[in-house]
Amino acid sequence: MRDPAAYSAHERLLREARARPELWRLVLGLVIILTLYIALNSVLFAVVGRLLASHRDQGLLQATSAFTTLVLLISFGFLTLGVAVAARQLQHRSLASILGPFSLFLRQFWQVFRALVILGLVMMVLPPYGMGEPLTQNLALSTWLLLFPLSAIAVLIQTSAEEVLFRGYIQQSLAARFRSPVIWIGLPSVLFAAGHYAPGITGENALLVAVWSCVFGLLAADLTARAGTLGPAIAMHFMNNTIALLxxxxxxxxxxxxxxxxxxxxxxxxxxxxxxFVDFAAMIVSWLTARLALRR
Structure with a gap:
């Protein structure tokens, strides 16, 4: 994963970032991103809170209804907006330069996503079967199908935002300043894990979930460095979250x-x-599948 020659494609994402590699730009950019994200989400949640005034027991932040889940997922778009503003103001870069060449981005996204869909279908027919106890139906099939296009777009917004921030803005800013992949792959992955550390929700599993997130971040960063666009990482993240959320x-x-x-x-x-632990194994297989898909 740390062969410098394998990461030569990453250079196309760093050309503009190398012109302004100072760390203060990255730190100030993160402050701008976080400030915009919190401020705009506060406005959004205040508006939605008023709309749900008679249904406060649903809990906006828990997102246990279809509407609140959509709102929370779509709100991640403010994260992408924050990255676009910070990159433009501090590095004179566009969001497109963070994603990579658009035609290549789309082609790599589709290559990896198609391969992961096939992998998912294969894994469905393989053991282990069942989850220990019967699953509970959450939505009627007709309702789920009706919502699915909008749901998929919302998940794509959420996963793209996280990749644009961690494997895009942070990773590329660090890579423009430091040569070692240990820094520009490792640090964003640790930050990604920290963002998923939630002992209040995950209890005794909090550290294990954070480790899972860190490993996912490492694999997504590796795909980005090998591909030279965010397409593969977004495709893997989108596939994972589509299964887990939809x-x-x-x-x-x-x-x-x-x-x-x-x-x-x-x-x-x-x-x-x-x-x-099963998911850890599936994540590694997904990463290997993505790498094979990119060689075609």
Whole structure:
């Protein structure tokens, strides 16, 4: 994963960033991104909170209804907006330069996404079968199908935003300043893991979930450096979250758009922990599949 020659394509993402590689630009940019994200989300949530005044028990931040889940996922678009503003003001870069050449970005996204869909279908027919207990139907199939196009767009907004920030703005800014992949792959992945560390929700599994997120970040960063665009990383992230949010979701949070709910929660120290290890293996296989798809 750390062969410099394998990362030569990454240079096309760094040309403009190298012109202004100072670390203060990255730090100030993150302040701008966070400030815009919090401010715009506060306005959005205040408006939505008024609309849901008679249904406060649904909980906006938990996003356990279809509407609140859509709102929360779409709100990640403010993160992308923040990156676009910070990159333009501090590095004189466009959002397009962070994504990579558009035609190549789209082609690589489709190559990886198509391969991962095929992998997912294959894995569906392989053991282990079942999740230990029967799944709970969350939405009627007709409702789920009606919502699916909008749901998929919302997940794409959310996953793209995280990739644009971590594998885009942060990784590229660090790579423009430091040669070692240990820094520009490792640090964004640690920050990505920190953002997913939530002991209040995941309980005893909090550290394991954070480690899972860190490994995912490392693999997504590796794909980005090999491909020279964010297409493959977004495709892998989008595929992962589509399954986890739209098909079979955990019941506590971001479950409003899922067809089925798992029979255990995020703080479950038994079954969830076992399935997290299965998910680790699936993540590695997905990364290898993505790498093979990019060679075609």
């Amino acid at each position: 098909f079979i979701s955990l019941p506590e949070t971001l479950s409003g758009l899922a067809l089925y709910l798992l029979p255990f929660g995020m703080s479950e120290s038994g079954l969830l922990r076992q399935w997290l």
